[in-house]
Amino acid sequence: MKKAQLIASTGEHRWYAISRDPSRPNYLIDTNEYVVTTGEDSLLCDPGGAEVFPAVFAALSEVIDPRTVHRIFSSHQDPDVISSLGLWNDFNPTIKCHVSGLWAGFIPHFGCGADTLVSIPDEGSELSLGAATLQIIPAHYLHSSGNFHVYDPSCKLLFTGDIGAALLPPGMDQLFVENFDSHIRFAEGFHKRWMGSNTAKKNWINRVRQLDIELLCPQHGSIYRGEDVKRFIDWFDELQVGCG
Secondary structure: OOEEEEEEEEOOEEEEEEEOOOOOOOOOOOOOEEEEEEOOEEEEEOOOOHHHHHHHHHHHHHHOOHHHEEEEEOOOOOHHHHOOHHHHHHHOOOOEEEEEHHHOOOHHHOOOOOOOEEEEOOOOEEEEEOOEEEEEEEOOOOOOOOOEEEEEOOOOEEEEEOOOOOOOOOOOOOOEOOOHHHHOHHHHHHHHHHOOOHHHHHHHHHHHOOOOOOEEEEOOOOEEEOHHHHHHHHHHHHOOOOOO
């Protein structure tokens, strides 16, 4: 069963990572889901596939009331990111799903409709959560043509979807990166093949270098924190992508 762990907080504003299901079948890629909550308002980032919905829902319910999840953020369109949307929509028919406008005609095949799907413009936007304001950061063409990340300036946390992802072998299940040099080899092949544009990579790096980031949180693998955030961005800057 997945476990929810507190990874950042300031006052009642809290981020949890939902990760690591030892009962997950080997044929499914492992995923991290994230929920940020402030009082009675919560946002679930990349809720995961339909097949992990029971594990995500149970872990989330251990730390917050799932009825406070009024909105879902989907970094992009992949099934391991958002195919559980229909099940969340069954649980709460008014739940809103924020996703790139590029995918607004595709995502409703998973769930939601015209009254509950919120298209994010290409240039990004802001999203209020209680007293906090989250920034929606463009990351187009980095795995997906319509792609966004979430930056929380109050917790200095950047949720990056597939950027920073590592396909870890069995036994390497730590939530945080403990040894960057050992860890990054499991990210290299993924980034070379699944990130399609060096120009888009440079644009994203120029944008995120301006942010104050303590935690860089990908959808797969371990979380980068402290100095490892800059190490990852420098490593990604040097990596030639769109090959492999």
